[in-house]
Amino acid sequence: MRLMVPAVAGLGAAVLGAGLSACSGGGGQPGSAPSSSAVTVSTTTVMIDGNKHTMMAAVDCTTTAAERGATPPESGDLTTRISVHDDSAVVRLTLSDEKPPSVDAFAISLKVGSGEFQFPYQAPQSPIQVQAAKDGKAYTVTGTGQATTPGQSGMRQATFGLHVTCP
Secondary structure (H helix, E strand, C coil): CCCHHHHHHHHHHHHHHHHHHHHCCCCCCCCCCCHHHCCCEEEEEEEECCEEEEEEEEEEEEEEECCCCCCCCCCCCEEEEEEEECCCEEEEEEEECCCCCCEEEEEEEEEECCEEEEEEEECCCCCCCEEEEEECCEEEEEEEEEEECCCCCCCEEEEEEEEEECC
């Protein structure tokens, strides 16, 4: 029996050592994080007045109960807030759970050359001004809004299109 205890202890140490080396990234690097805590990077496309930009960035999507008293008011029962940005673009959307989803508010900026398009946070003035479609976790939003544009003073109507997928 004395021989079995060291053999079993040695086998346990070998299994533990194999498990630890399997968890490490090799070369003394830490192991990868569990998928539940990993940041999901996805492709988001922003188009403003014919200028297109594709982002490879983390998309933050949160869904909460709609707040009728919010500014602007939120429609539907649930509201999804989407935020994504990189060095050239920022997108913020507030969408309802209605079918099709309504866009309760949006803000977009896009750097183009030495200028920048900026749609400050605003609610659509009419249901046809901004439209959204949802396919699974992917949203496509198109429309017009008041924006500052490169080379122009003041605000003017500008067209935009977005495609973003929530994790």
